[in-house]
Amino acid sequence: MSFSPGARKRACLLFATVAGTAMLSMAALPATAATLRPAHHSFVVHSFKAVGIESNPDDITRLGGSLYVTFQNGVGPLGEASPSGATASSIQQYSLDGVAGRSWSVTGKVDGLTADPSNDxxxxxxxxxxxxxxxxxxxxxSAAAKRYTYQGLNHGGGTDAIVVTGRSITVSASNPSNPAGAAAYRVTLEGTVxxxxxxxxxxxxxxxxxxxAAGAPVQLSLTDPDxxxxxxxxxxxxxxxxxxxAQADKQLLFVSPREEHTSAPKVQVLxxxxxxxxxxxxxHSRRTLWATDPxxxxxxxxxxxxxxxxxxxxVTPDVGATYLAQLSLTxxxxxxxxxxxxxxxxxxxxxxxxGSERDDQSDDN
Structure with a gap:
């Protein structure tokens, strides 16, 4: 079935077992879904299982009337084979009701995944x-994913999350070995570069x-842009x-669009x-939260x-399971x-x- 399209991740997430996790109460739903009834009944949670042997879901995005999720299948952060021998991640399509659609195999560990609606x-x-x-x-x-070779990568590591603003693409520079290298890059696609x-x-x-310490200068020394x-x-x-x-650094950086194209952008850090x-x-329009749960x-x-x-x-604490939290930007x-x-x-x-993709985009730009 198909539908129309419209530094480091913590390895413990891939294999975590959660002691003391509350049992999830299941109610009957069609085929692939089950309704969880948390203790706080003002939330309603639907859970959708992975397809086949796909494992370790990470990024999730929406394009048109479908959701897309990357399943990393245990592949290592340098593209190393998993213990079971897997060398490719899976990109899995779901309807907004959680019904599985097409899937694609992509060599390596796919960490960053986002939609580019302007180019479908x-x-x-x-x-x-x-x-x-x-x-x-x-x-x-039906063609496979098109692969590009990086030019201008100066931080010594790999790349991670992606964000699209209009026609501008920005990617995180993960696992740096050059302390003066980039923490994030703008990306321009030309041919296969x-x-x-x-x-x-x-x-x-x-x-x-x-x-x-409002307004005080902070010398950054980032180790984990994510x-x-x-x-x-x-x-x-x-x-x-x-x-x-910057995950392990416990810092959030904010850069104004007006500053992104300057040689010394003004950066705020929380x-x-x-x-x-x-x-x-x-x-105002986006109130349904989707989460992957590896x-x-x-x-x-x-x-x-x-x-x-x-x-x-x-939240990915140094000890214990990950959890959802409200973040105060104050x-x-x-x-x-x-x-x-x-x-x-x-x-x-x-x-x-x-379920309107137009609504999903309207608050960002």
Missing amino acids: RLLLTANEDGNSAFLTLDPSD ARLTPVVNDNSVAISANPA SNQVVPRSSPRFGGTFMLD AVAQPLDDTAFAT AHNTIVKITGPFAAGEAIST DGALTPIPGLASINPKGLLFTSTA
Whole structure:
């Protein structure tokens, strides 16, 4: 069945077993779905299983009337074979009701996955620690993903998350070995080459956005650029900026679009108490939260009382299971969401409840 298209990840997420996880109450649903009833009944959670032997779901995105999820299948961060011998990730298509559609095999560990609606395609990165490549995939075409060779990669590692703003593509520079290298790049695709231009560097000087040290200079020394996102313009703070998560560094960087093309962009940095992976933003139109859960090898769809402007993050503590928390953009505070404690999230995505892709894009630009 097919549908129309419209530094480091923590290895513990791939094999985590969660002690004391609450049993999930199942109610009958068609074939592939089950309804979870968390203790906090204002949330309704639908869980959708992986297809076949696919495992380790990570990034999730939407293109047209479909969702797409990358399953890394145990492949290593340099593209090493998994213990079972797998050398390729799977890109799996789902309907908005969680029904599985087509899938594609992509060599390597696919960490970054996002939609490029202007070109009706998906954008991917493979191998976060090194041997990295950029790829495009047209879900309406039977052809395999097109692979690009990087030109201008200067930080010594691989690439990770991707964000698209209009026709501008930005990618995180993960696993750096050059302390003065880029933490994120703009990407220009030409032929079979992905040309990279630094947006912000690992050793940039930023401005503190935490109240206790507001406005003070902060010398960055990033070791783990990871996820990224565009903060919706409707956000009460940092609206319209490019946000880069330095996961192990416990810092969030914010760069204004006006600054991205300058040689020394103004960067704000918000320190957080715990390492974060993905962050997703609810808006006036986007109130349905999707999360990948590698611990349970599922995709979950969450509806409930998410407020416009609310930021939800995947918290990846040094000890213990991952969890969902509300992120305060005022001071970096993280408030766990008890009603969703049974989910061990990785990738996050908010979509419109009504299912309009136009609504999903309208708050960002």
